[in-house]
Amino acid sequence: MAPEKIPNVAPAEDLACESPAQAASADPSGPDMTTSRRDFMKAGGMLSVSSLLGVGSLITMSEDANAAVEWAEHFQGNYRLMTQQEKAEARARLERRYSAEYGKRVVVDGTEAQEGVLMGYALNIRKCIGCRRCVKACVAENNQSRGPRPGESIEWIQVLRMERGGFAEEKMNHGYPEGLGIQVGGNAYTPAGQVLEGQYYYEPELVPEKDATYMPIACMQCEKPPCVKVCPVRTTYREPDGVVVIDYNWCIGCRMCMGACPYWARRLNVANPVLPKEEMNPVTHYLGNRPRMRGVVEKCHWCMQRSRQGRYPACVEVCPVGARKFGNLLDPESEVSLILARKNVFRLKAEMNTFPKFFYFYD
Amino acid sequence: MKRLVSKLLLLTVSCAGMINPGFAQDQAPATAPALEEVICFESRKGASEVTKIDLQPGWPNVKCSTKTGAVLWWGDPFDGTVPMGDMPLLPNVPGKVVVKPRSAKMNLLPMCGTACHNGVGPQFNPPTLPKDKKPKPIPTMEAMFPDAKNFQHGRGRIWCLDCHHTTQRSKFxxxxxxxxxxxxxxxxxxxxxxxxLRDWRDGIHGKRIGEWASTGKKRWFVCTECHNPHNVQDGVRNKGFIQLEPETPPQLPRGMKDAKHELLHGVAH
Structure with missing residues (x-):
């Protein structure tokens, strides 16, 4: 998004959205209460007591605007089922909370899918050099947690390093198993050509390495997403332009989607997310890169806050070798459509019938 | 003959060949602490450097990797760009195709841009233009571009003036x-x-930043922003794109000491 677009969003204060119940900062667990629904449910007993005391008395106790925002947030519905008015209110609430929390003007966008657009992605697997710039650009753009302790560091893109194997003369006589049993060739269990198992923790001085190829993997934005099928609260769903999104506020953190995804694309905020104020990206989308809370699942959404405004996703722009391509699959002139028409293309795990809109190609 | 050509080749490589990475890398430290000025590189080191500034308060023009000094994020993809100019077979879309001008690179030293690479030609009297296609060493250029001695493009079948203009040294x-x-x-x-070229024209080869719509405004990265034409046959990986330093690996799962566990402890078949 171009920077001049930031001031266009109406100031959060303009949207008078608090109903009396929402304005009440009747948060019995104090201002430290986190934003997660799970915590809310834990505190449910105390809350129900306080609600019995009567909303009116609670209004007078309201001293913390931040807590009031959270109170209202807990009672908002599933984003997909909200009216336009409710959606705008929800975003305004978040803008207020984030702006206070991060000490700058945070915009929570709600731009809907554009007509006639089906987003698609293509990645040239021959070009990728495994430099991981896409991974880091994604983190810089999408407000992932980046703490040092276990579970505090979240990256949506994995880059797998695939070794190039081969046949070796010294293995010729290594039958398996020894003695009795079915004899197999000595090279049976050595990888040949490009192996399909990769490892992601490579750390050479320079990339690309001589005997390796690299395969970045992130959310494939399936046309038949298994994660959407299994979500018990239907908080993850496919948008009309093809992107699979999550309403973080409605997520219960059950991790069913993580188990269902064949591409290891989803991440759970196990710990409280660590997001330094100065590194926080203030241009966000409700279904995209707005800061998440502990106990919710997140994943790649093709930089919704950028792509809905017409801009390339961050990983596409950063790729130094230009291996990443993004565009409208319904537009025959777009980069991805031309790639599908001309190049050799495959989908990862096509046999799963998930129909990804993320294509690998080579030339 | 081939050997002779490649030996002598180097020397005529001009200041214009500023794309030479060895030299430019020294010029572009990732950070200059004295000025607290952050200079990052875009696609490859030596091609285009950017100084980090704030376009708006809290909105930088670039975000850079602290490890490698590479640009990770552009606040404004069209910052400092100019229209690309006409290109054959490219539908004329005024203002939609922009590039970052590379002419500033010509002034590596003040004298480069005035003496020879001024767009006109050497002003020596008489001009020492090559009489034939046999490269002759120019000590100045040889000293400035030691990498030029290791010219790796065309496998000895091309020489400087196949790409650089004879009299207009700041042109191809x-x-x-x-x-x-x-x-x-x-x-x-x-x-x-x-x-x-055909794939690049259609957006399949190479890199673009900006708007993704096929009719949108994009900054195209031109050939020399990613490839160093003097060193495209990189000896180690020979893929056209020079090797670079990777970013840090991801965090290991809790309890895992290193990533080699599965390699060292084989899986039962």
């Missing part, structure tokens, strides 16, 4: 001897690499 040359701007190296490279 096309098949008819006419000059080509440094901002449009694709017109030069496409003379041989036509398939790549």
């Amino acid at each position: 040359v096309d098949n008819f001897g006419d000059p080509i701007s440094f901002d449009q190296p694709q017109l030069l490279c496409g003379k041989c690499h036509g398939d790549k």
Whole structure:
């Protein structure tokens, strides 16, 4: 998004959205209460007591605007089922909370899918050099947690390093198993050509390495997403332009989607997310890169806050070798459509019938 | 003959060949602590450097990797760009195709841009233009570009003035001897690499930033912003794109000491 677009969003204060119940900062667990629904449910007993005391008395106790925002947030519905008015209110609430929390003007966008657009992605697997710039650009753009302790560091893109194997003369006589049993060739269990198992923790001085190829993997934005099928609260769903999104506020953190995804694309905020104020990206989308809370699942959404405004996703722009391509699959002139028409293309795990809109190609 | 050509080749490589990475890398430290100025590189080191500034308060023009000094994020993809100019077979879309001008790179030293690479030609009297296609060493250039001695492009079948214009040293040359701007190296490279040119024109090869719509405004990265034409046959990996330092690996799962566990402890078959 171009920077001049930031001031266009109406100031959060303009949207008078608090109903009396929402304005009440009747948060019995104090201002430290986190934003997660799970915590809310834990505190449910105390809350129900306080609600019995009567909303009116609670209004007078309201001293913390931040807590009031959270109170209202807990009672908002599933984003997909909200009216336009409710959606705008929800975003305004978040803008207020984030702006206070991060000490700058945070915009929570709600731009809907554009007509006639089906987003698609293509990645040239021959070009990728495994430099991981896409991974880091994604983190810089999408407000992932980046703490040092276990579970505090979240990256949506994995880059797998695939070794190039081969046949070796010294293995010729290594039958398996020894003695009795079915004899197999000595090279049976050595990888040949490009192996399909990769490892992601490579750390050479320079990339690309001589005997390796690299395969970045992130959310494939399936046309038949298994994660959407299994979500018990239907908080993850496919948008009309093809992107699979999550309403973080409605997520219960059950991790069913993580188990269902064949591409290891989803991440759970196990710990409280660590997001330094100065590194926080203030241009966000409700279904995209707005800061998440502990106990919710997140994943790649093709930089919704950028792509809905017409801009390339961050990983596409950063790729130094230009291996990443993004565009409208319904537009025959777009980069991805031309790639599908001309190049050799495959989908990862096509046999799963998930129909990804993320294509690998080579030339 | 071939050997002779490649030996002598180097020396005529001009200041214009500023794309030479060895030299430019020294010029571009990732950070200059004295000025607290952050200079990052875009696609490859030596091609285009950016100084980090704030376009608006809290909105930087670039975000850079602290480890490698690479640009990770552009606040404004069209910052400092100019229209690319006409290109054959490209539908004329004024203002939609922009590039970052590379002419500033010509002034590596003040005298480069005035003495020889001034767009006109050497002003020595008489001008020492090559009489034939046999490269002759120029000590100045040899000293400035030691990497030029290791010229790796065309496997000894091309020499300097196949790409650089004879008299206009700040220009490339096309098949008819006419000059080509440094901002449009694709017109030069496409003379041989036509398939790549076609893919690049359609957005399949190479890098673009900006708007994703096929009719949107984009900044195109030109050939020399990613490839160093003097060193495309990189010895280690020989893929056209020079090796670079990777970013840090991801965090290991809790309890895992290193990533080699599965390699060391084989899985039962």
